[in-house]
Amino acid sequence: MPLDSTQALVFLVPLLPVCLFVIWSDLATMKIPNKVVLATLVLYAITGPFVLPIEDYAWRFSHAAVMLVAGMLMNAGGVMGAGDAKFLAAAAPFVPVGDAILLGAIMAPMIVATFVLHRIARATPLRTATAGWESWERPREFPMGVPLGLTLLTYLGLRALGIA
Numbered sequence: 001m002p003l004d005s006t007q008a009l010v011f012l013v014p015l016l017p018v019c020l021f022v023i024w025s026d027l028a029t030m031k032i033p034n035k036v037v038l039a040t041l042v043l044y045a046i047t048g049p050f051v052l053p054i055e056d057y058a059w060r061f062s063h064a065a066v067m068l069v070a071g072m073l074m075n076a077g078g079v080m081g082a083g084d085a086k087f088l089a090a091a092a093p094f095v096p097v098g099d100a101i102l103l104g105a106i107m108a109p110m111i112v113a114t115f116v117l118h119r120i121a122r123a124t125p126l127r128t129a130t131a132g133w134e135s136w137e138r139p140r141e142f143p144m145g146v147p148l149g150l151t152l153l154t155y156l157g158l159r160a161l162g163i164a
Helices: 005-029 034-051 054-059 061-076 082-094 097-122 145-161
Strands: none
Touching: 005 034, 005 082, 005 145, 034 054, 034 082, 054 061, 061 082, 082 145, 097 145
C-alpha cells in the first residue's frame, strides 16, 4: 500500500536534516558515517508505529535486510561504497514494496543528473569554494549518497504533496 500524504510528511520532516547531512558528508569526505545510517533506521523505528499499521511497520524491517544484502553485493562488485550500501538499507523501510518502480523512476534520472552536475561543478569556482572536499579528488569515484539522499527526499516530498 503506498504512503499517504500524512505518512510521507511524518517521515520526511525528521529525515530532511539526516539526508542533507548524508549528501554533505559524502561530498566532503566520501563517507557516510555509521551513526547517520543508524539514525536513519532509528527514525523509522520511532516514527513508523505512529503512521503505519503494525503489520506493515514490522514487515518493512525486512526491506532493510534485503537491501543490505543487495548493497553488500554491489559493494563487493565495486558498484557502490559500503556507507552507501548501509544508507540504502536503512532508508529501505520508508518505501513500500509497491513503490519500488516509482522509486526507481526517481532514482535513475537522479543518479544521472547528480553525476553530471558533480562533474560540472568540479570544473567551476565551486570547487575552490569547497576546497578539500574528497569527492573532487577522486576522479573515478562518485558520492552515491547524493542521489540516494535526494531520491528519498524527492519520493517522500512527492508523496507528501500527493503528486505521486
